[in-house]
Amino acid sequence: MSLTNKQYDAIMRSYDRRQYLNYRRQCMHREEIYEKLPKIRELEEAISALSVQQAEKLYTLPQKTGGEDRESVLTDLRCKLSALRREKEALLTKAGYPADYLELTYACPDCKDTGYIGRKKCRCFLKEEIQILYSSSRLQTVLSEENFSTLSFDVYDDEQKAAMPAVIRKCRDFIRTFDTEKPSLLFYGPVGTGKTFLTNCIAKELLDSGHSVIYFTAFQFFEHFSVTGGPEAGGLEQRHEALLDSDLLILDDLGTEMANTFTVSKLFQILNERALRRRSTILSTNLSPKDFRDIYSERVFSRITSCYTLVKFIGSDIRIRKKISRSL
Ligand SMILES: [Zn+2]
Structure with missing residues (x-):
């Protein structure tokens, strides 16, 4: 792309x-x-x-x-x-002014707000590019509908209603400590229990406070990384770099892609790299922790359990219940 x-x-x-x-x-x-x-x-x-x-x-x-x-x-x-x-x-x-008050100042001193360093695109340009290609198209439309102000428990069953306050508290904590703690989350639970909705709520809050957020479904993500070589290879490498550097990376629906040795090692590499750079990640999956470990290896799983907050979603599919209540 x-x-x-x-x-x-x-x-x-x-x-x-x-x-x-x-x-x-x-x-x-x-x-x-x-x-x-x-x-x-x-x-x-x-x-x-x-x-x-x-x-x-x-x-x-x-x-x-x-x-x-x-x-x-x-x-x-x-x-x-x-x-x-x-x-x-x-x-x-x-007189109380900074010593450089009369100098030209830049939002990005690296490229002096030109977008380029020599003939190479600057990091700030790549960040912008990634935002346009991978996040804005999807996020902007969805986020106007799915955010904390539109969150409602009406569609949840009693068991979910009881569990949701704790889940929301964890999401709020995540946002509150985002800049200081650089936290990461793993959402797990059955299909249609609100994982993506809450991910969107978090994404909106962070985008509104000026953070860079990138969203991928697991399928898109691994497809993106499987492209190697070709005339665009240099640009892709730079783009990977910018992607690894975004403030928040969301990988939705892990477990729905065809997991293989490539995807497993790529996932480990990415989670590891982001942890080293102190960048936050949200993973969501329909798999149980045990299945997740079996598919993505012990190595990936222990990386996650050691530095992610695990958030469990319970209950039955909200989307199905919504459809039923609409047809009644
Ligand atoms: Zn720049």
């Missing part, structure tokens, strides 16, 4: 906009400071005049003959320049 031209253009436009806003912010800061601290303006003018002098000397003084003279002239200029810069910073900090 790759970006359409329209999607690519939209990302590039957002970089243009960011750069424009950075520039605007710098202009506003400058106006504000010139008004409050006129001395800064003088210093900046002196700095720019000296910089011009420095450049001129660099190109006009002969390099070989009189080398020492050239060096001492340049050293002298450099000293003067850094003294002026220090003076400017001292004035700013004394």
Whole structure:
């Protein structure tokens, strides 16, 4: 899967906009400071005049003959320049501003909000790309309907109603401690007991608070990772990297894909890598813990039990009951 031209253009436009806003912010800061601290303006003018002098000397003084003279002239200029810069910073900090208040600042200092480092896409670009390709299309539509404000126990049977408050508390804890503890969850239980719904509730809360969330069904996920080689291989590798780095990765419906040695080792590698990077993951499965262990190996299972909170969903299929109640 790759970006359409329209999607690519939209990302590039957002970089243009960011750069424009950075520039605007710098202009506003400058106006504000010139008004409050006129001395800064003088210093900046002196700095720019000296910089011009420095450049001129660099190109006009002969390099070989009189080398020492050239060096001492340049050293002298450099000293003067850094003294002026220090003076400017001292004035700013004394007035309660950060020392770099008049510099251009970037949301992503790595690529200076251009999206590229040389000819390679920056991490921030890849993050955006992943969001567009794998999350937004599905999540945006679903999340408007499935979130904590639309959560209702009406469709649950009595046993589920009794169990749900504890489940919801675990979900709330997950969100509350997301930034500090980097927690992970395993939802398990029969089909249609609300696992995906609650996963969506969590996803919405985290997206709303500015986190990157990627959602995959197990099937899509392993399909994505099974693509190797070909002309897109380099780009794919970068995309894997961005994917492993997302704040939250949701793998829904584990156990419905055809598990084999490849999927088992891939799953272990991913869970391991994310744990090492302290990134949160939510796994959901219809399998019982025992079946899960049998299918995905002891190694994967013990990785999960050692650092995931296990959340059990009980009862019968809500979707079937919804259909029955609608047809009555
Ligand atoms: Zn960047």
